[in-house]
Amino acid sequence: MAKTARAAAVHLLNEVLGEGALLGQVDAPLAALSPADRARAQRLAALVLRHVEQADRVLKPFLRKTPPLLVVNVLRLAVVELVQGEAAHGVVNEAVTLVRNDRHAGAFSGLVNAVLRKVAALEAPFAKLPPQRLPYWLRKPLVDAWGREAVTAMEAVQAQVPPVDLSVKPGWQGDLAGEPLPTGSLRLASAGQLSALPGYAEGAWWVQDAAAALAVPLLAPQPGEAVVDLCAAPGGKTLQLAAAGAEVTALDISEARLGRLRENLARTGLSAQVVVADALTWQPERQFDAILLDAPCSATGTIRRHPDLPFIKDGSELAELVPLQAALLDRALGWLKPGGRLVYCTCSLLPDEGEAQLAAALARHPGLRVEPAAVPGMDPAWLTEAGALRLRPDYWAGRGGMDGFFMVRLAR
Template sequence: MTQDRATAPDDGIAARRAALHLIEQATGGQRLMSETIAAGALERLSPPDRARAQRLATQVLRQLPTADRALKPFLTKQPPLAVRNALRLGAVEIMEGAAAHGVVNAMVQIMSKGKRTQSYKGLVNAVLRKLAEEPPEAWARMPVPKLPNWLRGPMVEAWGRKSVEAMEAVQAMIPPLDLTPKGDGAALAEALGGDLLPTGSVRLREAGQVSALPGYDTGEWWVQDAAAAIAARVLDARPGERVLDLCAAPGGKTMQLAAAGAQVTALDLSETRLGRLRENLARTGLGAEVVQADALEFDASEAEGGFDAILLDAPCSATGTIRRHPDLPYAKDGSEFGALIELQAEMIDHALTLLKPGGRLVFCTCSLLPDEGEVQVEEALARHEGLTNDLKALARPGIEPDWIAAEGLRLRPDFWAERGGMDGFFIACLRPGARDG
């Protein structure tokens, strides 16, 4: 989809057209928003329009079932996907307080420019105008959007219906922004007007442009969800320890480990993502050895005697990040999860061979599926004689005791719901016995 450079900067057409492209790729192309953006979808937009397009697309995908419910009384049959997405975008904007005439005019103009959609501009005009006549309370009365059945079913089986409904309620909200401080968290929270969370992260309710916040240019903090930051705190790296961060990019955990004084090796398969890691290290003034390699092919001999500790944030379904990435339930269908689960087991096994005797491995995934967390630990313990699960390492400041189970630390979006929730994560600290064989 091309963007219109000639569009006036204040009419919103360019940003809305780009948002529709992102939404269509997720709902019709089964492509994550990050993948579409990486392919250059927003390159021709101004920075403000890029930010607006992403914000609009994210909010529509977050509220997509609610938008469909609001539109249903005004449609006798479903129009093509491109038209349906335009109606969804218009509905979300109107119901969240945007000026209805501006939204309607923009959607009609966008429809009129497309060969496949121009015949529907009258429908879009009529439906959105009728929707705009609905009282604002009608939107507030809509039920919380539910996850698609392919994901909701396994989650209900794992956590129960009430817990899943509580997670969905958090996922329907715009999440706050979490920062990991390089130094004093209390001072950073005061400087930015944020809240210091019990685990040490700083949470901002209204962040605005991240790069414009005080301390960004000087590298005093980095963006990292509070749940993700807990994994490195569980590892508890000490000054001088040799620590391997597997699957390290974009570098949040690498920076935590380096800030603790460890000698960090940051490894990742993607050179592009490692570029972001290097940029983050440069901005924060932190150092690490950066290695581009396949984690499964990283040879033990390259470890020079092994590592004191390893952090393995393994590739996973990312179902724990839906509150920040609402495109995932629409861009994915779960078909690739089996291969990811096999890869996670292989990576655990290989990581254990890279540890020094007496070392420790923190395994984590940003997943809400037990097969990618609790089950992985159970099966790793069965595969490796002498391997132990160090539950005491999980008892970090701010961690509630009932978050820790026999398999490890389970974090969910509905934890801290009154504070804005957190990403779903599973974290375990494993300690090997004598080397296998």
């Protein structure tokens, strides 16, 4: 069991880069740590995942052969910490100790010491290196869609530690320092412990990326309207709908993921009917004034917050996701009241899960139309020719960017 934050960070890296595990699902090395060290371990692992390519380029001249993965990850962590300005003595000593204490890697402790002392003598080793590139399976379609310059700008944003965005309940007058964004979210450059911030205990706000928070204003729920939030977990959009006064049904196939939604409903004092069901087989007892479908997708728009994704995905899931998205959209359209509206969205940068889905839906459903997007603070540059919103990480780059999303409002 890992006894230090650095040891736990290396274990996390081994699981992600060696076993293809999601960073947020690796709990074992964190169990024995204090909350502060647990958070530090996760932060260090995520930081390394944003800079694996640069770290490897710095290390390459000093390695004749590639050592075992644990040793490589210890070296990567140390390089990134040195670049971040951590004291070389402590970084090098603990890296050597981590390797020496491993019965399979102990023989490499001398190599680690020698290599890191050379790296520590370098001046700004990342300064002239480009940001870490997206994997080819993802980069190529994005370059085809948005151009090389835009994709390079996305990669630069994804290399940064993202700020924390909050959605605040209407009418809350508390004092929470942050940057009010044009679209209504509140952005915190450094949040620290969220539960210690003003307004947390009374449920005045919840964490939600500013891009994700635009789907509900696009739907424009009205007080008393019957609204269903499909694929609702973890629940940020459900909370927005409930805060707007809608009568909300929150549906998701995962009981475990809905647990977090229930916790946030309880903390914020908001209400929704929570349903555990598969939207492809669930049959509602009534039709709805409005429907929000945040469809399962590749999550390629969230890489700035989840830097492990490029290392554990290969694009193969698209073969199942694209038809699933279409099936969910077709089924949801049948639940709309006459004159009702539906917002379809995905946290994906891939046109196959956004623009192409819209074109195919309009072809399948005569009479279906796009209602031009209009949300507070919207930049006209975000609008597609079809009237949908295309959000990208490089938008608001100077403010820390935003998650990548496609969203469109549809009506019959």
